Amino acid sequence: MPRRGDVIGLGLFVVFCVVFPLVAPGSLVNVGVYAMIYAIAATGLSLLMGLAGQVSLGHAAFFAIGAYAQAILVTRYDLYGVLAAVVAVVIAMVVALLVGIPLLRLRGHYLALATLGLGIIVTVLATESEFTGGTSGIYGIGKPEFNSRTYDSPQEFFWLLTPFVVVAVLLARNVVQSRIGRALGAVNDSEVAAETLGVDTFRLRLQVFVLSAAYAAVSGIFFAHWLAVVNPNTANFPLSVKFLLMAVLGGLGTVWGAVIGAFGVEFLDEGMRELIPVLVPGAVGEVQLIGFGVVLVVIVVFLPGGLHQAWRMVLARVRRPSGDVSEGRAEATEDDSPVMVREGRPVAGSVLLEVRGLTKQFGGVTAVDDVTLDVRAGEILALIGPNGAGKTTCFNMVSGVLAPTSGTVKLNGVRTDGRKPHIFAQLRATRTFQNLQVFRSATVLGNVMVGRHLRARSGLLRGMLVLPARAEERAVADAAYEVVRLVGLEGERHRPAGELPFGRQRLMELARALAVEPDLLLLDEPMAGLSSSERRALARLLRRLRAGGMGIVLVEHDVEAVLALADRVAVLDDGRLIALGSPEEIRTDPAVVAAYLGVDEDDTAARAAARELAAQVEET
Amino acid sequence: MSDLLQLIFSGLSIGAVYALIAVGFVAIFTVSEVINLAQGEFAALAGLVAISAVGSGMPLPVALVVAIATVTVVAVVMERVTVAPVKRLTTLTSIILTLGVSTVLKALMLLIWGPEGKGLTPFPGGDLLVFGVSIRAQELWILGIAAVVAAAVWWFYERTIVGKALRACSEQPIAARLVGISPKLATMLAFGIAGLVGAIAGVIASPVYFSSWDSGLSLGLKGFVAATLGGLVSIRGALLGGVLLGVLESLVAGYVDTGLRDAVAFVLLIVVLVVRPAGVFGRHAEARV
């Protein structure tokens, strides 16, 4: 949706692009041409690093692939420039896909160095192959010609590039604000939480990787036409470093940042080339690397958000604080009717979750030992036990966060043990976390909207084009609002999630999970940090959800509240399931009492005392 | 046959250099989870400093000590000035940070020593011919010194309190702090070790493999690949990885195509990372949830 700020910014940029070649001296326009060319690649890298959180030290590899493909198609096969460009971009994307599938499974620094290796491999292949012209490469690439006008002066080329840069930035901005952008932003804050909400992290990252390769290829295509020579140096490491610097300087993931970074770096380069020989006589050229290195270090240490962060800091000084965004807390409803009913949900009483022989061993320690239980639709199952009993570990295994050592987990008959959490979510099950996994970079509403990820379908392409996804985005926002209202957070929905008190954050996590419209909900200590009135409201909500047919598993330390709420209770101690039954049965089970009080079962006197204690508990 | 031996031997020689650089990567990574992209520059800088020291009249052993000491100090300063002040050291920031330092070092080396490659005076000794294999004295020095350093590093991490404390830092940072080991001090020490080992690699390699302002890139990357073969956490794995890489490179260059030499390291990296991310020689590490 074009907003007023966007239009202004865009307008300013276009004005700048029109005016700059007219007023600036020729050599600076030349530098500007390179800045525009590289800005496209830098935008792609900024997306990859900022949005998908993946460092690529080999971005120049795709730049070179685009450049070479274009060069070969245009000079050797006489293909029409625009057609060749399309083919070249597709080639780069295919390579990115093939390379990304194995590489994107790697953790951050492995990916970084693997991409560095990719850049070197591309250089080596380009050097060795006759097809790519060996070390001389391909030369004699013509300048672009449209409507019988050849774009060969720096001014004309600069203007030719302008619409492409604008479109590149707009598309990138659209991605950031789309469903995909939201999902990846969540991944950056908490990958595990995003996964449990249904975000297929690997697939999304792969898509952004391929997209960033396309950006780099477009950049390379323009480079090929501008320089008229493409050779193995085009994929070199210093260029990848330059792209990195551009993205980091402007501010990762901030879409205009890459363009500003590109201009900044190119002018910095030029400026230092003029300056350093003056400062250090006899030193020429490549020593501007000093400046690059220093800028990189300074930014990371002092200004990790790049120029964008500096700008925001300036703005924050200048602006008045925007006032409390809260709209006051909502009144607690006295409504008891069923809520979040879903058609097609398994019938109440039927088995949703089957856990058989679930076991987890960490080295020599058995954290969970052969746990077997069922959870039915329309019931609340409480999972209690002393600290360290293995409750959260069970949750982790059931929801796919951890792979069991042995045992099976079936959801609606489908095995989910050892599979990733987003599979669990796709099967309409999700969870909350004992150690909150809040998406700090989003508002409350934003957090809950991530929960709607699986209830929408817009992918990267629709996200980029915005219009096809608009209706869906509105629906997502509306649905999220409804859930926020349900838990009573709508007064604070625009507040940054990190600012909420602990208890409210818990509610938000619950809302987020509910937004998935799950049939099965695992809640890990949802009541911790809530006031007693809030606990009552939550308990009422849970009852309403149960009435609507949801199956809920509840880990809670507030044993009284849980015994009042649950239909059945499972007790874990030392990783083993020591009791499973109705709350009354559990209350009086000597093994349970012994577990909580640590009493030997054979000690009659102690047992008697334990029984008395249990009776006292029952009375209160 | 003597061809094969010749290739293997020359591979062992460069492999020993890779191995030492790999140790530097492991030393820092195990303590702070930082991949030090400037590791190769430590080696290059040491070589160049030694060359200048010799050029200014110092006897070779003194020049070596000066070079090694200088680079060790540089490494520690790097940690104090760039790594320690960063509040949130994610993978992304640590890569960019060390990349920045690497770039600055490269540019400084270019500024001070110029663009051409230079070789340090070879260490004393004559060339040998053994079973048809031509062996340069420097290569024997490389193997010998690398072996001694490797043994010393192993002894440090396995048998001394300080070394064991460093390992504790990486495995259980909070527990380590509780018993009085300061993670900040540990990181500083780790960088110092990395600088020391990298510098030694640089000076022993310089007479044969030459030092220049950009020789650090290749050395650093290959050292990293070698370290990866040990899962980035195993010293022994890094050492074996380095030697394996060197020999593999030499064999591929000799029997397949000399142009593919540099590609070997990266193909190996990608294969290892995809097939067995914990490294060929490392233990299988569990993700901590």
Place this chain on the structure above:
Amino acid sequence: MGPRNARRLAAGFAVLALGLTACAEDAGGDSTAEDQSGPIKIGAVLDITGAGATLGVPERKTLEMLAKQVTAAGGIGGRAVELVIEDNQSTEDGAAKAVNKLVSQDKVDLIIGASRTGPSLAMRPIAESAKIPMISLAANAKIVDGSQWVFKTAQNDKVVLEDIVDQAVAKGWKSIALIRDSSGFGEGIGEMLTELGAPQGIKVVRTEKFAPDATDFTAQMVNIRNAKADANLIWGIPPAAGLAQKAYKQLGVTGAVIQSHGIGNQAFLDSAGPSADGLTAPLGRLLVADQLTADDPQKKVIEKFVADYKAAYPGESPSTFAGHAYDAFQLAVTALGQVGTDGQKLRDQLEGVKGFAGVSGVFTMSATDHSGLDKHALAIVTVENGAWKLLDANR
């Protein structure tokens, strides 16, 4: 993106615009193409840093020295000579950027450069579309093939190989093993050698490659050793060529060793050390000027150049690369003195050069040959006790 981003952009571009106006330069005056009164501008794009630095630095020194000499002598036709030197950092896009600046901003009358093939190829289309004569200092014939405006002063690889084939014929060598630089300098050498050697029954039996910055040649030399060729040709520039020479001797490769014309400087002798003794190479006469006969047409030119260079840069001797720069500058200055700065006239004049005795050889250009040097441009040289020694004057 909200209003604050828009303001951010606005400020950013305002700063940028201010910065630009601050460093806006006078766009080089408004000299028209036919301005005959201002200084004559010669632009040079050289590989001063980066991979080609061993070439670019002596070339730069030569050009600066010669420009001073010309100015001291009163310029050309009363007009001062202004030399503008740019560093392309040994990269193609650096060369293109540099030549763009020379053409559009400095408005030079003639371009010299680059030191190596790749950057020269990048510069060529720009010089051609601006219709400004360009004299390259690089080796590959591709640079001038089919070009109207580009010339070169370094010998084509072909003539160097012709000399080597002649030598092989004279010595009765039938098989040659080739170890060549994998960059542009060494590309295509094997094919060309095979083509030239075929009529004489000379075969290339093995080809090995090395990276220009390689320091370990074990793999290559082991394979070369096994090829047991009559002669082995090392084709590269120092330091790699020198280290290859060392490895050659160290690994006990049999057969004669030939080097290329790329070793014509002290850096080679330094990196090869005592192992250089006994090699042969077709080299510029610069290195053996003192051993030339008195009637050699190049002797005087070379001796003056060497003396001037040593005087201007004490403790240094010029390399063959410096010689290429000398030739380019002298050709340019002579032509400029004869026809002035009109581009077309300059080009025609350069194309018509005949019998011009330079440092790299005696130049005779033509419409089909913008290199102007044949195989007699080089002498066959060997190394004895660490010094260059003339073997065959090759006239």
